[in-house]
Amino acid sequence: MSPRTTSDQVARHGWPQALATVLGALVAMGVVAALGLWAAGATDLPDNAFPRVVAATLVTAVGGTIKLSGNAGELAQTQAGLTVIPLSVTLVGVVVIAAGFLRPLRRRAVMGAAELAGWAGRVAVVWLAALLALAFAARQTFSIDLGEGAIEDLGDLFGVAPKLGFTTDVPLTVFFGLLWLAGVLVLALLVSRGAPLPARLLRFQESVRPAAYAMVVLLLTYVAVGVVIALVVAATRGHAAETMAVILLGMPNLVWLALTIGLGATWNGQVAGPFGLPMPHVLDEVLRTEDVSALNLSTLSQHDGRVWWLLVVDAVLLLAAAFVMAARSPARMRAWQHAVRMAVALTLTVLMICLVCRVSAHYGLSILVFGDLGGGLSGKLLLTPEVWPALGLAALWGLATGFLGGLLARRVRRRGVVDVDGRR
Structure with missing residues (x-):
């Protein structure tokens, strides 16, 4: 045709x-x-x-x-x-x-x-x-x-x-x-x-497409892992309806938040009144305070030491994403080039997460002569990132995993020029 x-x-x-x-x-x-x-x-x-x-x-x-x-x-x-x-x-x-x-x-x-x-x-x-x-x-x-x-x-x-x-x-x-x-x-x-x-954009596909693909795979993998964990928790601890609500409405909100926390990023938040974070419960414990609290690996580990596994999961999945990116790139690219591209891609991905995962919800009712009635008639839920430190950490992680991923992908048959005694 x-x-x-x-x-x-x-x-x-x-x-x-x-x-x-x-x-x-x-x-x-x-x-x-x-x-x-x-x-x-x-x-x-x-x-x-x-x-x-x-x-x-x-x-x-x-x-x-x-x-x-x-x-x-x-x-x-x-x-x-x-x-x-x-x-x-x-x-x-x-x-x-x-x-x-x-x-x-x-x-x-x-x-x-x-x-x-x-x-x-x-x-x-x-x-x-x-x-x-x-x-x-x-x-x-x-x-x-x-x-x-x-x-x-x-x-x-x-x-x-x-x-x-x-x-x-x-x-x-x-x-x-x-x-x-x-x-x-x-x-x-x-x-x-x-x-x-378009023909004018073809020269960018070798540098942009592998990195974009790797980031999408990374984000979808986190969602898949989150769904599996949620289903296991529902099967072993009950609360099936609440778990399904989280999966169908806000699973990426939670797992992509976990991705940034595993990188070392900090989110600030507060929970008051009937609002709450449905899963995991440790988030609600950290944020349900009178003042705005910091949400990071340090504060979470004070309530549940298993959160340090987020660091390990991030390291493994980011290295896998960097390998995928390098394997889909032309063979002529050097390890340092993979590192730079992975850093840029991961920084943009974390910026996207910081923009779309923030939460702000409040409701209050007061009778003027008595003030805020409190109780079930008022509530607050706030969750915002510290953006610039998160982007800096993403760049560092991207440089490290991109370089290692480029080295690991050297033995994989890929498209492009392979320098062997000056021949293709």
Whole structure:
């Protein structure tokens, strides 16, 4: 089949394929989100709010913004905010969209920039329509039960009927949702060895693609290991529903956090009120303090000495990733070049983790004459990284493992020039 024939097929079938790609991603993400929220007990929400909560989960999974609002009457006030990305749902969307985007590009060595942009543009147009539909579907208001006893009496006395609602910031959702899609499409082109590139970019594929592929394999391996550990814990210690909720909504949030902690990075956080970190419990123990606490290998080891295994796991998996990168690179590359590329790739990966794994959630209700009622009516969850030290540690780890991985891959048959007495 000639390149022109393949190009014509892509152009003729582009819109149906773009629609199938986006709908496939939304269905897959929606199923994962719905099952995760069901396991977390969200089906008990009032006013048939479950579908809208699923829509809100999809919005946050692709970088959209959800705004929380509260109302508690004239003599009371509420404050609420939420910043968290359900990365399990995100990961499913990334895989499905990347596969759908790359499918019509198979068996192509080179593709013109205009043709590639046209195919990406079709996906973006359909994705934009989907974002708008999700943005207008993700809005709901809940009534907050004050419970029984003195708090309920105070609510009746002062006419306090607290409500909490959420809506979507449509402009920000569209902006970040399209930015998210662009990142997914670029990543798909970088990771896939067989995906075509414009002729002007071919010279970058030998240096960029092996490193990008190695980082994706590294991240997915951590997720796979986390899922296995979670299933074992669920089978031996119970709490199956809570474990499934973590797997289906936030497994990458936990394991990628563990990756950075194993490198020596520090996260600062605090847990108060009903909020908590579902797994592992040691995180909740460290962060449930009056002030912001540091979360790193040192503080975690004071509660559970097994966390030092994170250091060992990081060393093994990073060395394996560096070996994969070197094995997929041309043989003419030196060990120091692998070290530099691994350092850059790992630094960018850790930066991504620092951006997407941070969490901020708070809710508070107070009657003006009594102040914060506390108890189950207020809570706080905060988790933010110390970014620059984390990036510095990632660069050092990348240099060390990249150099060793390059040395280990020397005996592997690879593409490129092999210098043996000046011959190929």
